[in-house]
């Protein structure tokens with residue numbers, strides 16, 4: 071394996087919202103929590119810090135809002151060196167979400183969300199409107215939940231309030247420290263989905279800490295993998311972390327099943343698709359049978375090129391009339407850019423030997439089979455290893471070996 075890598079592209083100064091420049095932290099007792107860390111987060115990007123317990127993730131994050139003072143190096147937020155600015159003012163411009171949220175127990179949910187706007191002197195009406203708007207944004211009903219107290223909500227709902235509170239003053243930067251780890255796996259997965267949708271809307275610059283590689287892969291635009299002593303082992307996009315771990319430590323950390331994890335970060339592309347015969351709903355069965363040639367089945371489209379179903383060669387030889395009298399509906403489909411994981415679970419759910427791939431609002435593009443799905447996965451792994459585009463990869467097959 072190669073040594074640690076740090077890949078950057080498009081790194082103009084305006085692009086960088088958070089920059090750590092050779093930052094270190096040695097605690098008073100001599101513990102080296104972070105060692106000369108250089109790392110940046112681009113505007114609107116979500117970077118996940120991941121690594122085993124005690125590797126310095128939380129320390130790194132807390133140095134950005136100065137809850138911990140670095141012992142070396144410099145930190146920039148939006149181009150400004152924040153190492154020596156007033157920490158209280160700094161923190162007002164940086165949203166902070168932590169595990170177990172830390173809501174004020176004797177304040178209503180609405181008031182909890184409005185804490186920062188209150189601190190910075192917004193009038194009551196504006197605070198209330200903002201709180202209600204944010205509760206809605208994170209999937210809570212302001213009328214039902216806004217007047218309740220923290221203990222009257224579920225753990226997942228409290229985490230949502232934590233996110234709403236962090237967004238209240240519309241800070242450009244969010245720091246999130248294991249925000250979803252105190253809830254059960256099902257709620258956690260829901261919160262992650264909602265959070266991704268929310269981030270699509272609000273596009274904040276986010277530094278996110280977790281010790282869970284699955285969460286990192288799901289949420290991160292880029293992932294920084296740390297090992298003990300706050301040493302950065304690899305900083306790259308999820309596909310590259312899974313497909314081409316830079317060190318043995320990263321390979322161990324992401325796990326032997328990284329090929330499977332990779333399914334969730336590899337999108338279906340047009341190059342992966344097969345193109346079986348296609349017939350039209352209005353075709354005569356005989357014409358359709360002829361168009362199928364040697365194939366046992368064909369995809370059926372309507373007049374606008376949308377997926378209508380499928381028809382078998384046998385139906386065309388035993389039946390009469392037109393395709394639409396015999397075609398079967400096709401329930402198993404995905405959209406272009408869905409992940410291979412979504413495609414694979416769709417195949418399993420419908421027990422289907424192939425699934426249709428649609429793009430551009432319902433337009434049929436081709437099909438994906440278990441074998442093309444496997445090829446797509448191998449191609450994306452090879453592409454990362456060779457650092458080329460996926461369609462430039464020539465895969466060896468067992469027959470070639």
Ligand SMILES: Nc1ncnc2c1ncn2[C@@H]1O[C@H](COP(=O)(O)OP(=O)(O)OP(=O)(O)O)[C@@H](O)[C@H]1O
Nearest residue numbers: 097099101103122123124125126127128129130281
């Ligand atoms: N206030 C402190 N004084 C001394 N050592 C500390 C202090 N805070 C953290 N440490 C030590 O610094 C190292 C990094 O801690 P940190 O909390 O940053 O790790 P982490 O990666 O966030 O861990 P976890 O995943 O368990 O939260 C650990 O060895 C920890 O014991």
